[in-house]
Amino acid sequence: xxxxxxYFAAVSGESSVFPLAMLIQGLLFLLGLWGxxxxxxxxxxxxxxxxxxxxxxxxxxxGMGVMMLCARVPFSVYRDNxxxxxxxxxxxxxxxxxxxxxxxxxxxxxxxxxxxxxPSELAKGFFILSLCHFGGKFRPGMQRFAGMxxxxxxxxxxxxxxxxxxxxxxxxxxxxxxYWLMNGSVWHLLLVPATLFSAAGxxxxxxxxxxxxxxxxxxxxxxxxxxxxxxxxxxxTMARGGLWGMxxxxxxxxxxxxxxxxxxxxxxxxxxxxGFAGTFPLIxxxxxxxxxxxxxxxxxxxxxxxxxxxxIGLIFAVQALIHISVNVTLxxxxxxxxxxxxxxxxxxxxxxxxxxxxxxxxxxxxxxSSSKVNYNQD
Amino acid sequence: xENSTDNFKLRAVRxxxxxxxxxxxxxCWLFYYSVFARQKYIELGNKxxxxxxxxxxxxxxxxxxxxxxxxxxxxxFDLYLISLEEDPNxxxxxxxxxxxxxxxxxxxxxxxxxxxxxxxxxxEKIIALEPLLTKFPDLKxxxxxxxxxxxxxxxxxxxxRVEFKDGNxxxxxxxxxxYDSVLSGIGGIYEVMxxxxxxxxxxxxxLKRKAVSGNDVKLDVSIEDIKRN
Numbered sequence: 319x320x321x322x323x324x325y326f327a328a329v330s331g332e333s334s335v336f337p338l339a340m341l342i343q344g345l346l347f348l349l350g351l352w353g354x355x356x357x358x359x360x361x362x363x364x365x366x367x368x369x370x371x372x373x374x375x376x377x378x379x380x381g382m383g384v385m386m387l388c389a390r391v392p393f394s395v396y397r398d399n400x401x402x403x404x405x406x407x408x409x410x411x412x413x414x415x416x417x418x419x420x421x422x423x424x425x426x427x428x429x430x431x432x433x434x435x436x437p438s439e440l441a442k443g444f445f446i447l448s449l450c451h452f453g454g455k456f457r458p459g460m461q462r463f464a465g466m467x468x469x470x471x472x473x474x475x476x477x478x479x480x481x482x483x484x485x486x487x488x489x490x491x492x493x494x495x496x497y498w499l500m501n502g503s504v505w506h507l508l509l510v511p512a513t514l515f516s517a518a519g520x521x522x523x524x525x526x527x528x529x530x531x532x533x534x535x536x537x538x539x540x541x542x543x544x545x546x547x548x549x550x551x552x553x554x555t556m557a558r559g560g561l562w563g564m565x566x567x568x569x570x571x572x573x574x575x576x577x578x579x580x581x582x583x584x585x586x587x588x589x590x591x592x593g594f595a596g597t598f599p600l601i602x603x604x605x606x607x608x609x610x611x612x613x614x615x616x617x618x619x620x621x622x623x624x625x626x627x628x629x630i631g632l633i634f635a636v637q638a639l640i641h642i643s644v645n646v647t648l649x650x651x652x653x654x655x656x657x658x659x660x661x662x663x664x665x666x667x668x669x670x671x672x673x674x675x676x677x678x679x680x681x682x683x684x685x686x687s688s689s690k691v692n693y694n695q696d
Numbered sequence: 697x698e699n700s701t702d703n704f705k706l707r708a709v710r711x712x713x714x715x716x717x718x719x720x721x722x723x724c725w726l727f728y729y730s731v732f733a734r735q736k737y738i739e740l741g742n743k744x745x746x747x748x749x750x751x752x753x754x755x756x757x758x759x760x761x762x763x764x765x766x767x768x769x770x771x772x773f774d775l776y777l778i779s780l781e782e783d784p785n786x787x788x789x790x791x792x793x794x795x796x797x798x799x800x801x802x803x804x805x806x807x808x809x810x811x812x813x814x815x816x817x818x819x820e821k822i823i824a825l826e827p828l829l830t831k832f833p834d835l836k837x838x839x840x841x842x843x844x845x846x847x848x849x850x851x852x853x854x855x856x857r858v859e860f861k862d863g864n865x866x867x868x869x870x871x872x873x874x875y876d877s878v879l880s881g882i883g884g885i886y887e888v889m890x891x892x893x894x895x896x897x898x899x900x901x902x903l904k905r906k907a908v909s910g911n912d913v914k915l916d917v918s919i920e921d922i923k924r925n
Binding site: 363364495498499501550552553554556557558559560561568570571573574575589593594597598601604605608609612615616621624625628632635636639642643646647648 | 701703704705707708711712715716718719721722723725726727729730731733734735736737738740741744745830889890891892897898899900
């Protein structure tokens with residue numbers, strides 16, 4: 319027990335943060351295990367049913383270790399080297415456009431041996447960190463909005479070129495969250511949807527498949543075997559789940575019809591097995607996790623840390639909600655994973671790294687005066 | 697500091713409210729599809745996936761007066777490659793994998809995109825092929841039932857011919873026609889879920905009506921009598 323006490327003391331730096339840090343890590347591990355079960359459930363009729371779940375379990379154990387390691391590193395190390403970290407995680411976003419491999423129509427992965435690494439996933443936490451850091455250097459108001467908007471654009475552009483619009487959407491949500499928490503104006507933020515709609519119109523003009531995807535979402539009956547196929551399969555999969563679910567391992571529809579049942583459609587495949595009664599608690603657990611992060615943010619020392627801590631929790635929530643909304647057909651299909659639960663090493667690792675840095679930021683290793691950026695001035 | 701913390705808390709709470717409303721909305725949608733409108737979407741899904749089929753009811757045998765079997769039915773399993781894929785390299789690759797299990801397999805074009813790889817497979821080979829069938833949905837094992845008659849021309853003429861209709865064998869000439877109602881059974885009806893490649897989904901086969909096999913017919917002549925006449 320002393321080892322754990324020492325560990326959490328190192329993570330939290332103060333006893334009041336300790337239960338929250340423990341709760342967050344426990345919930346993340348629980349969600350990871352839940353994800354492993356979901357992945358097995360969605361791939362159990364495959365030729366090698368343990369292939370995906372085995373890999374995911376290894377990534378989970380490795381990721382938990384990396385998260386603990388990241389949490390032990392003093393936050394000043396991240397903050398003082400934010401420029402280097404930004405460049406380090408930004409360059410792969412450009413490099414993947416040239417050296418990456420194309421999977422499901424997106425050139426967003428590096429292939430090293432039989433491991434696929436998605437740099438846009440790994441960079442998420444560092445994008446938030448850079449946004450918090452550089453955002454504090456701009457004068458509050460329009461200058462900050464424009465500056466942070468420009469930084470976001472630089473990060474989003476290579477991701478949109480892959481094209482991975484789902485992840486790009488999460489980055490934009492990250493910008494909105496950070497800007498808002500840094501005393502941003504709601505009037506400035508109204509420019510974001512306006513810009514997004516204009517950009518979407520322009521992008522759709524060059525990508526007719528996107529238009530068809532939206533059309534398929536609005537009316538799946540128009541082309542049930544084509545553009546409406548994915549939406550229809552989500553609906554049928556959830557319907558089969560009912561209130562109590564088919565039963566564990568009986569995700570027949572998910573295994574037979576649902577595209578990417580172990581990654582982009584994992585929530586729907588879980589619904590087929592566990593039903594509403596089994597998947598609604600998942601939303602609740604995620605809610606508890608986000609609330610714990612909110613409490614942790616309030617306990618953080620500086621505004622810089624507060625903003626960073628909460629932004630990590632909220633970007634996790636936004637990605638989870640985009641995934642769930644796509645799966646319950648509240649949104650058109652974007653192709654995004656359910657953080658920690660969906661299959662994918664990069665996705666899992668990136669979330670756990672981000673939470674590790676977040677726990678480090680919530681800890682109290684350094685004094686207030688050592689902080690270079692302080693939003694208290696705002 | 698106090699003001700700044702309060703301001704942060706206020707903004708954070710507003711964001712959390714947005715997240716909460718979004719989560720409630722998503723939960724409502726989830727409830728709608730999984731509980732409220734469940735039946736409607738299950739029926740729509742079943743239209744795509746669930747198929748009803750009939751399965752062959754064993755046709756009775758024809759015996760001579762000394763209980764020697766003159767005509768009987770046998771079931772065979774053949775391996776097909778039904779592929780819309782035009783690339784011959786893919787076909788060759790699949791064939792290579794199959795020949796690792798059955799060296800005698802070869803591609804014989806039956807129709808445009810239908811190739812027979814092996815006729816009359818043994819049960820051991822069918823089991824050995826199972827991983828390949830899952831990996832390559834274009835590979836299919838199709839069953840066929842053949843009516844066999846002892847190998848004498850006179851007997852064959854006397855017994856007559858059968859034809860397949862509605863999943864069952866029906867006599868069209870000779871004894872097969874005369875005693876068709878006795879020999880024919882009643883085909884069974886099953887329901888099964890098909891995957892997007894139109895393969896059966898494991899564990900979904902459901903019997904709707906049990907097949908009733910046909911009865912044997914015993915003739916009052918011997919095989920020698922038939923050959924003499």
